Amino acid sequence: MRYISTRGKAPALDFEEVLLTGLATDGGLYVPETLPRYTPEELMALRGLPYDELACRVMFPFVEGSIPESDFRAMVRETYAGFTHRAVAPMVQLDANEWVMELFRGPTLAFKDFALQLLGRLLDYFLEKRNQHVVILGATSGDTGSAAIEGCRHSSHVDIFILHPHERVSEVQRRQMTTVHSDNVHNIAVTGNFDDCQKMVKASFGDQSFLGGKTSLVAVNSINWARIMAQIVYYIYASLALGGPHRSLAFSVPTGNFGDIFAGYLAREMGLPIQQLVVATNQNDILHRFISQNQYEPGKLQHTLSPSMDITISSNFERLLFDLYGRDSSGVVDFLEAASHGAVQLEETRWQGARKLFDSFSVNDQRTCEVIGEVYGETGYLLDPHTAIGVESARRCRRDVTVPMVTMGTAHPAKFPEAVSRSGVGVEASLPDHLSDLLEREERFTVLNNDLAEIQDFMARNWKFAED
Numbered sequence: 001m002r003y004i005s006t007r008g009k010a011p012a013l014d015f016e017e018v019l020l021t022g023l024a025t026d027g028g029l030y031v032p033e034t035l036p037r038y039t040p041e042e043l044m045a046l047r048g049l050p051y052d053e054l055a056c057r058v059m060f061p062f063v064e065g066s067i068p069e070s071d072f073r074a075m076v077r078e079t080y081a082g083f084t085h086r087a088v089a090p091m092v093q094l095d096a097n098e099w100v101m102e103l104f105r106g107p108t109l110a111f112k113d114f115a116l117q118l119l120g121r122l123l124d125y126f127l128e129k130r131n132q133h134v135v136i137l138g139a140t141s142g143d144t145g146s147a148a149i150e151g152c153r154h155s156s157h158v159d160i161f162i163l164h165p166h167e168r169v170s171e172v173q174r175r176q177m178t179t180v181h182s183d184n185v186h187n188i189a190v191t192g193n194f195d196d197c198q199k200m201v202k203a204s205f206g207d208q209s210f211l212g213g214k215t216s217l218v219a220v221n222s223i224n225w226a227r228i229m230a231q232i233v234y235y236i237y238a239s240l241a242l243g244g245p246h247r248s249l250a251f252s253v254p255t256g257n258f259g260d261i262f263a264g265y266l267a268r269e270m271g272l273p274i275q276q277l278v279v280a281t282n283q284n285d286i287l288h289r290f291i292s293q294n295q296y297e298p299g300k301l302q303h304t305l306s307p308s309m310d311i312t313i314s315s316n317f318e319r320l321l322f323d324l325y326g327r328d329s330s331g332v333v334d335f336l337e338a339a340s341h342g343a344v345q346l347e348e349t350r351w352q353g354a355r356k357l358f359d360s361f362s363v364n365d366q367r368t369c370e371v372i373g374e375v376y377g378e379t380g381y382l383l384d385p386h387t388a389i390g391v392e393s394a395r396r397c398r399r400d401v402t403v404p405m406v407t408m409g410t411a412h413p414a415k416f417p418e419a420v421s422r423s424g425v426g427v428e429a430s431l432p433d434h435l436s437d438l439l440e441r442e443e444r445f446t447v448l449n450n451d452l453a454e455i456q457d458f459m460a461r462n463w464k465f466a467e468d
């Protein structure tokens with residue numbers, strides 16, 4: 001499998017190289033040159049497989065040529081054996097034809113574990129083979145950070161630096177990152193917002209000279225193709241469990257960086273019968289404005305009760321744009337250039353193309369809490385605020401009640417006690433045993449200004465071989 005950049009000016013790479021690269025050298029994102037496609041018969045043959053086996057079969061074509069199948073299978077098995085539910089991604093029924101797929105049964109209680117626990121193993125595998133050490137740099141609005149740290153904390157081949165917006169992630173999210181005391185883990189609280197953190201990450205990939213040419217950066221955010229690849233699997237798993245490939249499904253996906261829903265889009269491109277994808281956002285609604293009104297204009301970032309989606313510049317939107325432009329990178333480059341100066345619209349026919357599949361909705365904090373309360377009252381099931389936004393958007397945008405609607409349950413409610421408490425349900429979600437003393441553990445992190453030079457200087461001084 002070869003991968004090409006959305007901006008068309010970077011070299012095509014194989015999986016190993018893509019994994020170890022962040023942004024393409026032209027600033028674009030890597031996508032597969034061609035996608036594997038399934039016939040309905042081939043999808044039928046995948047029905048009933050356990051999650052890990054399905055994951056091997058779906059992902060192997062993307063890594064083929066870079067890793068032997070037996071090594072890959074062993075890593076995938078080990079990854080999903082660490083999840084706490086035997087189904088790995090269980091589904092809970094809320095109503096007739098309405099489901100939540102629980103993607104938070106991994107070690108850090110959010111959907112990021114599906115990709116990042118595997119990504120950590122893949123990195124270690126290739127770096128061991130190459131006898132190489134790298135510096136991971138990531139930005140988090142709360143969940144990517146802990147999942148990436150968990151995936152890499154034991155690796156002697158990486159230093160990991162995670163930037164989070166200071167005082168803008170939940171206490172549980174922060175502690176999941178800052179109470180990991182491995183020498184190779186460096187948590188930085190930035191006095192800015194998530195967009196600032198992500199911008200500094202992307203700028204650092206563009207010019208890595210601050211590391212003195214002694215090492216290179218690797219990405220754990222969803223700019224890294226391996227993140228998207230692993231997320232395709234659970235769309236297929238959901239479909240096959242609910243009657244696919246002979247029945248279409250709709251998905252509602254709480255959306256920030258557009259990585260998760262883009263994986264759903266790719267599953268459909270690969271042949272999965274998906275009738276509708278709902279982009280569910282909080283008050284940071286740029287993607288909702290784009291899908292509903294063809295208006296693309298980043299607004300001012302707002303801090304909400306669903307902090308993981310407090311994002312206004314969604315990295316993976318570029319991957320969708322690439323397809324909406326018929327894989328013509330000059331269209332992508334021109335669109336993004338225009339967007340850097342103000343509001344932009346896509347040509348009507350291209351936008352209508354997106355509208356055939358995508359709907360969208362935006363939910364504010366007050367309504368998010370009400371939905372948590374309503375769903376708890378209806379079913380006794382407790383939603384986290386991100387998933388609540390997904391459920392509300394699903395209900396508002398549903399095209400056809402005979403088509404099963406699956407909302408992606410992206411995080412465990414125990415990560416967001418404030419939203420749960422404000423919803424008035426009168427119950428608390430408790431943390432699982434392995435995190436039960438999280439609030440008593442000692443924290444370690446460094447607060448730095450929202451300043452690229454300051455952050456790069458900190459990294460240059462603190463990675464493992466900085467003195468050499």
Ligand SMILES: Cc1ncc(COP(=O)(O)O)c(C=O)c1O
Binds near residue numbers: 142144259
């Ligand atoms: C709990 C939760 N829900 C939803 C999202 C949005 O996912 P994506 O960025 O892939 O759109 C995130 C983070 O990105 C998250 O942590």
Ligand SMILES: N[C@@H](CCOP(=O)(O)O)C(=O)O
Binds near residue numbers: 143221223259
């Ligand atoms: N919501 C994310 C933000 C980073 O997004 P990513 O999927 O690109 O890593 C988080 O919780 O950190």
